[in-house]
Amino acid sequence: MDLTLADFVLFVLLASGAMVVLFTIVSRTLHARAESRSLSHRVICRLCLHAFEHTGHTGVVVCPHCGAANEKGRSRRLG
Numbered sequence: 001m002d003l004t005l006a007d008f009v010l011f012v013l014l015a016s017g018a019m020v021v022l023f024t025i026v027s028r029t030l031h032a033r034a035e036s037r038s039l040s041h042r043v044i045c046r047l048c049l050h051a052f053e054h055t056g057h058t059g060v061v062v063c064p065h066c067g068a069a070n071e072k073g074r075s076r077r078l079g
């Protein structure tokens with residue numbers, strides 16, 4: 001099989017386009033995972049509505065702004 005200059009340029013352009021698409025998909029996936037991780041650590045105080053991040057594993061978090069106890073996660077009831 002003889003490879004002409006036109007075929008070589010076409011293959012290079014197609015490969016470059018495929019690489020751009022691949023890098024875009026990988027970049028968006030990694031960004032979405034990082035944003036999801038960040039949102040899972042975000043806590044909004046039920047009293048003063050101050051938003052802050054808490055990376056610990058405790059269920060009850062104290063607000064650094066007003067000192068109120070907040071339950072981490074979906075449930076907002078304090079027992």
